Amino acid sequence: MDPSIRKIAFTLNGQKVSAQVESHINLVDLLRRFNLDGARESCGQGLCGCCTVLVDGVAVSGCLTLAQLVDGKSLTTVEGLDASGALSVVQQAFIDEGAFQCGFCTPGFVLMTHQLLETNADPDEHEIRDYLAGNLCRCAAYPEIIRAVKTAGDRMRAIST
Amino acid sequence: MKHHDIMPAGQVGRSVPRLEGRQKVTGRAAYTHNLVLPGMLHAKVFRSTIPHGRILSIDTSAAAAVEGVHRVVTGEDLRAIVAEPYFGPAFHDQPALALDKVRHIGEPVAVVLAEDPYIAAEAARLIVATYEELDAVFDEVEAMTSSAIVHDVLKPAGTFPDLKHLVGKRDTNIALDYQLRRGDVDAAFASADHVYEHEFKSQQVMHTPLEPMVSLAAPDGDGLLIHTASQSPSFVRIEIARLLGWPENRVRVKVPYLGGGFGAKLYIKLEALVAILALMVKRPVKLSLTMEEQFFTITKHACTFRIKSAVSSEGRVTGRRCEVYWNGGAYADIGPRVTQKSGFTAPGPYDIENVSIDSYALYTNRPPAGALRGFGIPQLVWAYESHSDMIARDLGLDPVEFRRKNILREGRPHATGTLMHDAEIEGVLEKIAERMNWSAPFDRGEGHIKRGRGIAIAFKASISPTTSVAIVTIAADGCASLAISTVDMGQASDTAMAQILAEVLGLATEDIKVIHPDTDVTPYDMATLGSRSTFHMGHAVRLAGEHARRQLDELAVSLGYAPGAAYAPRDLFKKKYGMQAGNIVGVGSYIPDYTSPAPKTGLSDNITPFWMIGGTGVEIEIDTQTGAIKVLKLINAADLGLPLNPKIVETQLSGAALMQYGFTLFENMLFDEGQLTNGSLADYKIPGLNDIPPVIENHIVDARQTTGPFGAKGVGESATFGVSPAIANAIHDAVGVRLTELPLTPESIFNALRAAKSQAGKA
Amino acid sequence: MRNFDIVHPSSWAEALGLLSGGDEGTRAFSGGTALMLMMKSGFYAPTRLIHLGALEARCSFIEATADGGLLIGAAATLSSVEASPVVQRSAPVIAQAMKKLANVRVRNVARVGGALAHGDPHMDLPPILAALGGEVLLCGPDGERTCPVESFYTGYLETRLSQGELITGVRLPPQAGWRSAYVKCTTRAADDWPTVGVAVSLRVVSGAIADARIMVGAATERLTRLTSAEAALRLGAPDAATFARAADAAAQEAVTVDSASGSAGYKTELLRVYVRRTLAEALLNGAVQ
Incomplete structure (x- = not known):
């Protein structure tokens, strides 16, 4: 058997799954095999954030992550956020604030915003900019993205109090 | 916003959220x-x-x-x-x-x-x-006379009459030479109180x-x-x-x-x-x-623009000569169109009696260049609005005042001879001046941090003549589908077109289905470019909706309804076919009137169906020790007619301005003997969240495009126009140095400061 | 970048054994961001990758040493260093610098060991650790050794890491009494590789600078210690005039290089400004208790 191919098992948006994986493929390639298109390889260098995936609850660049390394881990992709059928607070805030244009980068921004608000429930503009600076939006919906993060934070805090 | 009041209280003019919002935030939108x-x-x-x-x-x-x-x-x-x-x-x-x-x-x-x-x-x-x-050959000016010939023979496509004279031409890198002659520019220079001549360069970007x-x-x-x-x-x-x-x-x-x-x-x-x-x-x-x-596939033209103006002692521009050289790279793509369609606006939105324009598309051995958000306009504005400030300052005139003296006003002829209508050049200028608080005293900073401000205004003609066709299908339950070949690439054309159709048919925008381009199903559209869709496809959709509406009305009358009586479309189908069956299909096709420019003079009495007007004001800060520049405030204003969807329009304005902001401050394709040395986002930086100015304002100037669908016209490019010269003008305002080459990097500012200092030392 | 295998050793000894073949196609990695970039660009085609993931549990420690210094395991992520109360207390300059060092996703997976091993002069962490007097901890077939961070880099992407050797961590001496700062200057987008990175550490005793370390990254071909700038500081008053003398010495001394982000000449001028500013910031930051 080819030693570069391994069977890995992991949790994908709450479901236990497994796959035969070649050593060279990355996490975005792997997700494509499960028909998940939300993480997308764009710059290919971890700089644009279009390929953001949460691995064990931590955001990583899917294009720089070898797929075999997620063996035993738990992955959340943008498709996992509305598993209940309802949009997440962050997703709804992005719609309400018009925080995207072409939408290609949006899943990455949405996932990073979830991460930010998990660690910092009420970020100021400076903190929002710093945290999301590793995600690029060529349509430059940046002012709207900042507003969406604030709106999402406000709504999440309102729910939790 | 007052001007929305005259809109019908319906679908158009409402900030409808994008129809595809849910698909995009869930990662399920199809690409x-x-x-x-x-x-x-x-x-x-x-x-x-x-x-x-x-x-x-x-x-x-x-x-x-x-x-x-x-x-x-x-x-x-x-x-x-x-x-x-x-x-x-x-x-x-x-x-x-x-x-x-x-x-x-x-x-x-x-x-x-x-x-x-x-x-x-x-x-x-x-x-x-x-x-x-x-x-x-890599440089556009050298390509004019270089012995290195990129293409042995010119092969124009034949679809454009103004390219016919180039068929079979050999030993040249000039893919198109466009010219315009109006009045007597030499006489204007000979009799002028002042003559100013400058050269500006734009870099190749992607x-x-x-x-x-x-x-x-x-x-x-x-x-x-x-x-x-x-x-x-x-x-x-x-x-x-x-x-x-x-x-x-x-x-x-x-x-x-x-x-x-x-x-x-x-x-x-x-x-x-x-x-x-x-x-x-x-x-x-x-x-x-x-x-x-x-980066090897398509880029934005690098450009050299030599501009020379005759100016009276009161500050009126009486003559202007423009020589523009477009670096088209190895393949023409749409470069020759850029050369002509942008070329004729090279003198700027100013009322100038005597004008001469020569605009050249050049082949070079660089990656090909084509259209990029503005179709050449930002390269031109970069030059003519920097030039405007240089003239104003030399004459001791306020830059806003200088523009007031010279702008093209309603009914006045543009350089081509076309009379200006529905072009709020003045409205854009005044809105920026107002929001900049231009006449108030300005804090100029202290120590090694110096502050400055600058403005720029500009205009663009629509690419003409072009055609759009739309097909509306009303189903037997009364719902509507819209088949168009307009591509939604983030500008929200699906939403805007659905708003127009909903307005005409009396439906809710959210209930319209927009069918994405599929040439087996969706009819012809020239392309989604040059801010043309709102106007051209907007009209086609309006016409298709009206066509469908008319047929419904006729059907109603044929079924015994009194003319003008209210009806539910589903009842008509039921009554006509005895069950939920049948369709009504409405078709709309639109091409505006247009007069091609005369070959020798470039003149035309109808050069464009509409003008896009945009302008920018900025406040900046320079660190004189390092040349670092911070833009503190970015004010965008545009005449886009009546906005179909104000919120989406604002996003278009700030998005366009921020894109040009990257082209102004740091984006730059670097070459070493034709080899690109920074072809990745690691070394070709685009603006991120920490780059954008802390204050961004977007203003929709009170205006109505009388010939547009529901008073609207295009907006996708307008806010790009003024960004580069506004920032260069602000740099000059802050520290007294003039940059004539993009991008405006800290190093170029630093070097200019140093050169100015050594100049002052010698004097 | 195909047909290689990924192995997962469960001990240092096993990892070292796997590396001992001396094969250029074999490399160890943990976060893998830099390695992935090299593989994607075709710059490196491995035959075998040794993933140090299983060693992470015992090698991601961040702890104070008995003498008041700091020990950081090679597998500690940059995010964990940023969040560590121990780091914030005993070397706050590191925690502060992290936010500007790479994006959140990279910080989540990139490890201290990888950041040290990569050898790209644009990395921000090496100048900081060098200015703090840090030592790289290494283990190899011949046992363990240490190497000062400041002399770990021998050229562009070249380090003193031998074939078959691994970085296990970094050790910092006690920082009590030292004032430190790192300033990253970018000249294109705000978030970019530094055009110049300056790290300084100084000790002020009775109103005079008793000791100083000044490191420059990014502007030079490799991480460089600016000893004549340090000499210009020594025994001087910590004031603008002294800092300006050190800045001029730094500009004189450093051999800057041209790149897409600026010419060598401009980088020298930036260095002059940023040495001054970084010293002033270090002074302002106050001494570590």
Whole structure:
């Protein structure tokens, strides 16, 4: 058997799954095999954030992550956020604030915003900019993205109090 | 916003959220990027490593021997399917793969097909080509007279009458020479109180859409199905049909959402290659470029602009000569259109009696240049609005006041002779001056931090004449579908067009289904470019809706309703067909009036169906020790007629301005003897969240396009126009140095400060 | 970048054994961001990758040493260093610098060991650790050794890491009494590789600078210690005039290089400004207790 191919098992948006994986493929390639298109390889260098995936609850660049390394881990992709059928607070805030244009980068921004608000429930503009600076939006919906993060934070805090 | 009050209290003028919002925030929106077809092969391109040369040999044997490689194809192989595989919108000059010659580093020379993209990439690295190197030319001004000739013979496409005189021309790099002559510019210079002459340069930059260019072709019966991330599905169909010698209806082109376009995905790019490959191997073939490969595929023109003005002592511009040199790179793409369509606005939105314009499209051995959000306008504005400030300051005039004295006002003739209508140049200027608090004292900073402010205003004509067609289908339950070939690449055309149709039919925007471009289903549209869709397709959709409405009214009357009586469409169908059955189809087709410019003078009494007006004001801060620049405030204003969707319009304004902001401050394709040295986002930086100014304002100036659908016109580019010169003018205001070359980097500011200091030391 | 295997050793000894073949195609990695970039660009085609993931549990420690110094395991992520209370207390300059060092996703996976091993002069962490007097901890077939961070880099992407050797961590001496700062200057987008990175550490005793370390990254071909600038500081008053003398010495001394982000000449001028500013910031930051 080819030693570069391994069977890995992991949790994908709450479901236990497994796959035969070649050593060279990355996490975005792997997700494509499960028909998940939300993480997308764009710059290919971890700089644009279009390929953001949460691995064990931590955001990583899917294009720089070898797929075999997620063996035993738990992955959340943008498709996992509305598993209940309802949009997440962050997703709804992005719609309400018009925080995207072409939408290609949006899943990455949405996932990073979830991460930010998990660690910092009420970020100021400076903190929002710093945290999301590793995600690029060529349509430059940046002012709207900042507003969406604030709106999402406000709504999440309102729910939790 | 007061001006919305005159809108019907309905669908148009309402800030409807984007129809596709839910799909986009959940990651489920469809892009060609993600598309997979059964049996599909992945293509990987092997590219030229020299800027100019004759191909001596291409050794594909090692690549072909890699396990998993299906086939390796060179340009000569393509001739089995298409004898002359040259494409292009203005010139048929670009081969799907290099034939005989290569003309820029990064040009496609061969392609590997494999089922696994990693195998294709690995094999492509094993291809070896040898060349006889030829002299190369990289600079647009040198290309005018260089002995290095990029194309042996000019091959204009023949679709444009103003290119006919170029057919068969040899030994030239000039792909188009456009000229305009109005009045007597030499006499104006001879009698002027002051004459000013300056030269400005813009650098080559790239669109970097985050969805990299991608096309997929599949044999489909006796035809071809092309899925492509394109802004111009109708053109792709026509051009592929031409290459294959087929009728249009054998080529089907489908376009889902685009992950950004900005002009990169216009006309025809990868489609010719995948179409020929799919026919060759009788399987679907997908070509997905990497971010790096995009830099070799299409760029924005570098440009040199020499501008000379005659000015009276009161500050009136009486004559202006413009010489513009556009660096089109190795293939014309749409460069000749840029040269002409932008060329005639080179003197700026000013009322000048005597004008002379020469605008040249040049071939060079750089990656090809095409349209990028503004179609050449930002390069022109960069020059003429920097020039405006230089004149004003020399004359001791306030820059806003100088513009007030010279702007083109309602009813006055533009340089072409076309009378200005519905062009709020004054409104844009005054809005910016007001929001900048221009007449109030200004804090100029202290110590090594100096503050300054600047403005710039500009205009753009629409690309003419162009056609849009729309088809509306009313189903028997009264709901409506809209079939259009406008591509939604983020500008929210789906939403805007649905708003127009909903307004006409009395439906809710959210209930309209917009069918995405599929040339088997959606009718012709020239392309999604140049801010033309709102006006042209907007009219077509309005006409289609009115056509459908009329038929419904007639049906109602035929079924016994009193003329003008209210009815529910579903009741009409039920009554007519006895069940839920039938359709009403409305068709709308729109092409505006237009007069081509006269060949010798460039004059026309109707040069454009509408004018886009945009302007920018900035406040900045310079660190004089390092040259670092911070933009503190960015104010955008535009005349876009009445906004169909104010919120989306504002996003368009700030998005356009921020894109040009990157082109102004740091984006720059760097070359070493034709070799791009920074072709990735690691070294070609685009604006991120920490780059954008803390204060951004977007203003929709009170205006109405009387000829537009519901008073509207295009907006996607308007806020790009003024950004670069506004910032350069603010730099001068802050620290007294004038930069004439983009980008305005800290190093260039630092060097200018140092040069000024040593100059002052000598004096 | 195909047909390689990924192995997962469960001990240092096993990892070292796997590396001992001396094969260029074998490399160890943990976060893998830099390695992935090299593989994607075709710059490196491995035959075997040794993933140090299983060692992470015992090698991601961040702890105070008995003498008041700091010990950071090679597998500690940059995010964990940023969040560590121990780091914030005993070397706050590191925690502060992290936010500007790379994006959140990279910081989540990139490890201290990888950041040290990569050898790209644009990395921000090496100048900071060098200015703090840090030592790289190494283990190899011949046992363990240490190497000062400041002399770990021998050229562009070249380090003193031998074939078959691994970085296990970094050790910092006690920082009590030292004032430190790192300033990253970018000249294109705000978030970019530095054009110049300056790290300084100084000790002020009775109103005079008793000791100083000044490191420059990015502007030079490799991480460089600016000893003549340090000499210009020594025994001087910590004031603008002294800092300006050190800045001029730094500009004189450093051999800057041209790149897409600026010419060598401009980088020298930036260095002059940023040495001054970084010293002033260090002074302002106050001494570590």
